[in-house]
Amino acid sequence: MQSLAPEKLTLSALLSGRPLVWLVCLLVVFGGAALTLLLSQAVRSVEENQLRARFNLAAGERISRIQERLDGQLKELDAVQRFFNNSHEVTLGEFQGFVGPLLGDTLVYSWVPRIAGNEREQFEARAREEGMAGFAIRDLKGDSLVTSPLRPEYFPVYYSVTSRIDQVPLGMDLNSNPPRRAAIAKARSSHGVTVTERVRVIGVVEREASGVVMLAPVYDGTPPSDERLRGFVVSVFSLNLEMEAAIAPDNLASLVMRVSDVSEDGHEQLIYQSAEAPESDLLQRRVVPFGDRQYLLEVVPSADFLAEDTLSTADLVAISGLVFTLLLAGYLLLMINQRQSALALVAERTEALREREIELQLSEERWSFALDGAGHGVWDWEPQSGRFFLSRGWKTMLGYAEDEVDDSFEARGRLIHPQDQPLARAELERHLRGASAVYQSQHRMLHKDGRWIWVLDRGKVVERGVDGLPQRMIGTQTDISSSKAVELQLAMAHGQLRSLLNAATQVAIVSTDLRGAILQFNVGAERMFGYRAVEMIGRHPVVLHLESEVAERCRALGQRLGKLVPDFQAYMEEVTADDRFDEQEWTFQRRDGSRLTGSLILTGVRDEREVLVGYLGVAIDITERKHVQQALEARDRLLEKLSARVPGVLYQFRMEPNEHFSFPYTSAGILEVFEVDPETVREDAMGLLERVHPDDLERVQSSIRRSAELLTPWREDFRVLLPRQGLRWLRGESVPERGEDGAVLWHGYITDITGLKLVEQELRALSITDALTGVYNRRYFQERLDLEIARAERREGPLALVMLDVDHFKQINDCHGHEAGDRVLKALCLRVGERLRRIDVLCRLGGEEFVVLCPDTNVEQAFQVAQALWQALAKENVAGVGRVTASFGCAAWRDGEDADDLLRRVDAAVYAAKQAGRNQIRIAE
């Protein structure tokens, strides 16, 4: 590189000369201009040929059109001539009818008869008679008509058809005008169509006044001779109209048309020119015959035609060629100038580089010496050549003498701890690839005495080849064993702390530095807030809070302190200052936007010198607890509402192991049901138990004890005596549970069932009463008999039955009717009832069969009862029936006898009485 630079500079010096640059540019300009000119000329020649061909085509077409028009005029006049030749007499109407369709752009068609001098007056009179008022033969003087003098013959204009002439010069003698007269003379001698030289037509607008008159002689029979000449059919046309009629207005201006009359040799009369002709070498001319005349038709291009291609392709080629040439020259100039600047820059940089190389060599020696002296080792490596250098300091660091370690990359590599080699190599390769600015690795090296020391190995590629590959790399090696040991100890302590923090997975622990940047974000915090620790390290914990809540807390704290607390950071500083801590509920926001309620303790972290070094936040998720609390409160409210509305009292009843009763909870219904205040029974239930009917109190208390003992549900109907409502029936139901302290707690419900009890009693009375007689029925008898037998068994007195059956009751029914029978039964019950003791119970077993249950009665006493009853029946007749008798049986209960056996025996006694003739008493065996 050093050898190439001067050569390039010489070349650039050659090119950098100003004159040479300009010479190159001028050459480009002139060369480009010459090429452009040649190309433009070639294009122009092609364009001219195209123009000429286009002109020839247009001019030829224009001449042909005019020739066709002139031929058309001749043909039309010929047709009119033949019309007259074939008709002896032509009226004005016939003339108009024939000529009208031919008129077109022709100014006028006229019939000019030959009138002899002596017929003049007669002719004029006839014309006037035919409607041509004031008709007279007249001469043309200038542009006006005057009466003609006497002549041998006249050729006056007679029938005329026109659409353009205001006033046809009727009666004008064609002989009075020299050009017309000459044409008449020519026609008379040639017997053919003659055309006048250019004449001035009167009665038309000025533009149409230049025209020619065509005359065709009409003869009376054949062959034509002057004697037979009848007159002429005449047509007059305007040269301007005729020449321009067939041309489209757009095309008219593109060409200039000239028409000259060249009938006479050596004489050329211009009779029509469309416009001024510009200078041009383009010209087309043709001589065409017209009647007895020769017209020269000439066409040249108009200025418009030539100006159509103002900016021709050739011009465009010339312009763009020149522009391109100039641009190319400019671009070359620019490129050369840029190249000059670049070469100058390269030369400048190369020089600077060389100077720096020298400086580097000097400084290299200095810093190598300095680094070695400072205890750092130095290495220098050329990867391409494989040259490797290890400084004395490097070897000394590992305990080796100068010659004990080879200066080779491999020797250095072998001393690196096998576990650290992959990482160190990867770091080195990364730097060599250019992926890192500096190579840096911390690894262990083998000391000569067999121990491992930690080193910091750093290096940098200081030179790369043109292909980008590293040419040279220099590095240092520093013994960091002591700092590494401290670092490892710190890392271990840090790791232990982190493990400790992370072990508290149910608690979020977040520590920050004094600026609020998060340093620790434990697993509990990750779980609680949904953020990964790596995401949160370095961020401020305010992201976990609601902006509105933070603002509100800051405002409240600010008010309390009487100073501004602008943000969460200021809040943390305030609440943790002077060893204070803050414990509050906060609403946190998780990563996914969901919220949670947490109890957060904020405190300051101090170092061993008691200097504040950061903040610590410990949060517990209390969302669930809050929900439960809210749910409980809601349920309490609901319970209160419900219990206030139910017609009874909900309660908790508690029995201590020492049988102390209390009602920890009673609903408001207790005021109505027991007429006591909930407060009065909360601690002691006596106030309520006193309300219980004395007859029921014992039963109630024993059922409570039984429920407590067996832990079975308690259910009891009982009466209370209330100050206001008096006697009321209540029903209580509750479920017991035993507490850890041995107390039993019932949860239950007591309701007023007084109404229910009354209905029950009524139903009960109905169910045990005979509907006809009003005495007890069989069901009651059986229940009562069982009870009385039970009582007798308890040795509480004897028991006897007296059964009676009405005699011949069927006959009573049959003889007196069923109602009379009913009356008998009622009367019997009345009489029997009167005779019975208070303790005796009369029951109807069915039909006409009755039984009297006599407690505390033996068989003799029963017999006496039966006798008394028999007498009561016998004493008086039943109204409407007469005497009614019954058969009686008596039986006393025997020890061990059941109800059925006793009933069977007494029934048998009645049967025996019946058998014995009825109306008598028998004692059961």
Ligand SMILES: Nc1nc2c(ncn2[C@@H]2O[C@H](COP(=O)(O)OP(=O)(O)OP(=O)(O)O)[C@@H](O)[C@H]2O)c(=O)[nH]1
């Ligand atoms: N009017 C009325 N008749 C009843 C009633 N219950 C039963 N009877 C009738 O009482 C009659 C009883 O007839 P029986 O059992 O033959 O007895 P008896 O006619 O009294 O004959 P002995 O008992 O042998 O004297 C039947 O005809 C029953 O229809 C009742 O409540 N009212």
